[in-house]
Amino acid sequence: MSLLDALFRGGHLRTLDHALAQSLRRLDPSTPDAVLAAAALASLAVSKGHAGLQLDRARDLLDGDDPAIAWPDAGDWQRQLAASRWVAAPVDPVQPSDTQAPLVLEGAHGAPDLLYLRRYREYERALALGLQRIGVHAPDAVGLDVLAPLFAQLFPQVPGKDRQALAAATALRHNLVLITGGPGTGKTTTIARLLVLLAAQALQDHKPAPRIALAAPTGRAAERMADSVRNALQSLTAAGIAPELLAQLPTTGTTLHRLLGTLPDSPRFRHHADHPLPFDVVVVDEASMIDLPLMAKLVDAVADGAKLVLLGDPDQLPSVEAGDVLSGILRAVGNGERITAEDATALQPLLNRHPREQSRHPREGGDPASLLPNHREEGNPDIPRNAATPTFPARRIHLQRGWRQDESLHLAPLATAVREGNSDTALSLLRSGTLSNVHFHEALADPLQTHRDQLLAHWQSLAEAATPAQALALAGRLRILTAVREGPQGARTLNARIEELLAGPSRRGSRPASNKHFHGQLLIVTENSYRHRLFNGDIGICQRDANGALMAWFPGDQPDAPRAFHPAALPAHDSAFAMTVHKAQGSEFDTVWLLLPARSNRVLSRELVYTGITRARRELHVAGSAEVLRDALARHASRWSGLGRRLGSETVRWDPALQPTMEGGGG
Numbered sequence: 001m002s003l004l005d006a007l008f009r010g011g012h013l014r015t016l017d018h019a020l021a022q023s024l025r026r027l028d029p030s031t032p033d034a035v036l037a038a039a040a041l042a043s044l045a046v047s048k049g050h051a052g053l054q055l056d057r058a059r060d061l062l063d064g065d066d067p068a069i070a071w072p073d074a075g076d077w078q079r080q081l082a083a084s085r086w087v088a089a090p091v092d093p094v095q096p097s098d099t100q101a102p103l104v105l106e107g108a109h110g111a112p113d114l115l116y117l118r119r120y121r122e123y124e125r126a127l128a129l130g131l132q133r134i135g136v137h138a139p140d141a142v143g144l145d146v147l148a149p150l151f152a153q154l155f156p157q158v159p160g161k162d163r164q165a166l167a168a169a170t171a172l173r174h175n176l177v178l179i180t181g182g183p184g185t186g187k188t189t190t191i192a193r194l195l196v197l198l199a200a201q202a203l204q205d206h207k208p209a210p211r212i213a214l215a216a217p218t219g220r221a222a223e224r225m226a227d228s229v230r231n232a233l234q235s236l237t238a239a240g241i242a243p244e245l246l247a248q249l250p251t252t253g254t255t256l257h258r259l260l261g262t263l264p265d266s267p268r269f270r271h272h273a274d275h276p277l278p279f280d281v282v283v284v285d286e287a288s289m290i291d292l293p294l295m296a297k298l299v300d301a302v303a304d305g306a307k308l309v310l311l312g313d314p315d316q317l318p319s320v321e322a323g324d325v326l327s328g329i330l331r332a333v334g335n336g337e338r339i340t341a342e343d344a345t346a347l348q349p350l351l352n353r354h355p356r357e358q359s360r361h362p363r364e365g366g367d368p369a370s371l372l373p374n375h376r377e378e379g380n381p382d383i384p385r386n387a388a389t390p391t392f393p394a395r396r397i398h399l400q401r402g403w404r405q406d407e408s409l410h411l412a413p414l415a416t417a418v419r420e421g422n423s424d425t426a427l428s429l430l431r432s433g434t435l436s437n438v439h440f441h442e443a444l445a446d447p448l449q450t451h452r453d454q455l456l457a458h459w460q461s462l463a464e465a466a467t468p469a470q471a472l473a474l475a476g477r478l479r480i481l482t483a484v485r486e487g488p489q490g491a492r493t494l495n496a497r498i499e500e501l502l503a504g505p506s507r508r509g510s511r512p513a514s515n516k517h518f519h520g521q522l523l524i525v526t527e528n529s530y531r532h533r534l535f536n537g538d539i540g541i542c543q544r545d546a547n548g549a550l551m552a553w554f555p556g557d558q559p560d561a562p563r564a565f566h567p568a569a570l571p572a573h574d575s576a577f578a579m580t581v582h583k584a585q586g587s588e589f590d591t592v593w594l595l596l597p598a599r600s601n602r603v604l605s606r607e608l609v610y611t612g613i614t615r616a617r618r619e620l621h622v623a624g625s626a627e628v629l630r631d632a633l634a635r636h637a638s639r640w641s642g643l644g645r646r647l648g649s650e651t652v653r654w655d656p657a658l659q660p661t662m663e664g665g666g667g
């Protein structure tokens with residue numbers, strides 16, 4: 001049996017993957033089986049979140065080992081592909097490939113071979129060039145010293161120890177900046193202060209106030225970001241920052257789709273290179289969730305000379321759709337932070353001019369590296385002092401100190417153990433019961449049985465809420481998060497059981513399948529609908545309106561004015577009493593129940609557990625066996641992508657002639 005047939009008959013391919021291979025065979029019946037199978041697998045790889053197919057690890061795409069499949073040797077496979085008319089093999093990672101070839105093979109200098117669907121290689125190429133374009137426009141650093149008093153007021157901590165200050169200062173001097181860190185490390189707080197500085201800088205230069213956009217991949221994440229900025233502005237008001245500066249800052253956030261301007265029934269956007277976004281500063285939160293097509297389109301739409309600041313937690317799960325863009329970019333920036341000696345010199349007026357500090361330590365002068373946080377100082381990891389000028393003009397600052405320590409949930413030690421894959425520590429912390437509001441239900445498989453009343457009470461309160469806005473506000477109080485969708489510990493099964501429980505014994509089973517919506521039902525949208533302005537991951541609730549008609553309500557532009565849809569007219573959606581950790585990215589809930597499957601599964605990873613537990617704001621329950629937890633923490637959720645090497649490549653240089661035009665599709 002051919003490899004393609006074996007893959008198809010084994011149920012490993014989707015219809016779409018198989019159809020792609022078949023269409024190549026129809027066009028040229030002499031196409032070798034290995035090429036057809038590779039085309040189908042490259043298409044399958046995208047559906048599993050990879051940018052392309054890594055030939056030597058193709059078997060990892062399958063859900064389990066299949067003895068019926070005889071995998072070709074990766075070297076032979078590569079040679080057959082390189083010789084095929086369907087496969088372009090450009091030597092340069094930023095040159096366009098032959099438009100006639102639907103597949104692109106890349107891999108050089110010992111890097112593994114990646115086979116792309118052409119469109120995804122174009123997205124990566126466009127993204128790499130677009131990031132270069134944004135990054136090479138370094139803003140003028142002249143005049144930073146005038147900002148020093150305001151800077152010192154905004155960042156009163158001890159200089160040389162404050163990474164938030166370093167991040168803001170760096171972002172004043174660079175146009176492509178990544179500020180990374182776990183939950184509560186002050187990413188948004190830092191942004192608010194940076195925006196005040198940018199407003200002050202414009203005022204001082206007699207320029208118009210900067211046009212600023214705050215965006216995130218999901219509506220919920222955008223709202224959370226705007227909330228945090230509003231809180232930060234309140235603290236800045238209290239700290240005596242000039243109201244005229246604060247007045248220039250945005251207090252609302254938007255989704256990336258809305259920012260870019262969706263077009264009805266089209267994956268294209270209103271804003272792109274030829275019609276760029278009318279913003280001088282674009283700040284995007286939850287960058288780990290952004291997939292390759294969307295990031296490529298965002299970067300394409302950022303105007304020349306504008307600043308792009310990406311915020312994210314690199315330890316979270318990568319985006320569900322193809323990409324793992326954030327980690328690709330971080331790989332190119334380098335694992336450490338790229339603060340060059342040149343940066344340090346330029347930032348000296350800000351970082352070394354704290355009035356408080358100056359009186360204690362007269363300005364040292366001379367050694368610019370003395371400005372940088374020293375890794376030997378407590379709480380500050382290493383920063384390469386004078387890394388060679390990076391080929392990729394981005395800067396990254398990683399914030400480490402958690403600022404939410406006074407809150408009742410004591411999560412940090414567990415989050416660290418999980419992030420580091422340290423299962424002994426994670427288990428002993430969980431078992432010890434010493435972390436406040438963290439509960440471990442070892443080997444518990446069914447919380448709906450053991451904690452039924454407590455869980456049901458919450459969902460019943462949704463049905464009792466007086467208005468849809470109130471019900472939506474309550475919706476974030478509790479969520480069951482699962483690793484998988486199917487199976488006894490999967491989101492689908494749990495939702496069905498919760499629906500039954502809510503229906504009560506008398507009505508159990510009475511709700512016809514065709515009319516599955518009910519008052520108090522929590523919903524999650526599972527596909528993007530540009531027409532409805534509803535996007536994958538949006539959460540809504542069913543409630544009867546004043547006339548008794550059951551409507552589905554989703555957050556609107558104003559928190560107190562949700563949008564109503566007829567349930568039958570909604571795009572694809574599910575119940576959302578329980579949802580997968582993947583779908584919960586970008587959201588937080590007061591109480592989280594993280595339910596692990598009874599048996600190990602390839603989707604389990606330390607990133608999944610980390611993302612799941614860090615969704616909790618007040619209380620965390622983890623249910624599962626030690627064995628499954630150990631297995632999860634031993635695995636990384638990695639994705640195949642060539643972005644890191646494309647960005648790090650010596651040959652990637654911004655050249656307007658190379659900039660591709662963004663095609664539609666994918667995003």
Ligand SMILES: Nc1ncnc2c1ncn2[C@@H]1O[C@H](COP(=O)(O)OP(=O)(O)OP(=O)(O)O)[C@@H](O)[C@H]1O
Binds near residue numbers: 164185
């Ligand atoms: N330098 C600081 N001094 C005092 N409080 C701070 C500081 N930085 C952050 N905080 C506080 O810590 C909390 C978390 O900050 P913030 O929301 O900015 O973090 P974040 O990294 O954006 O979090 P998340 O990723 O969860 O959105 C806020 O209450 C904020 O006021």
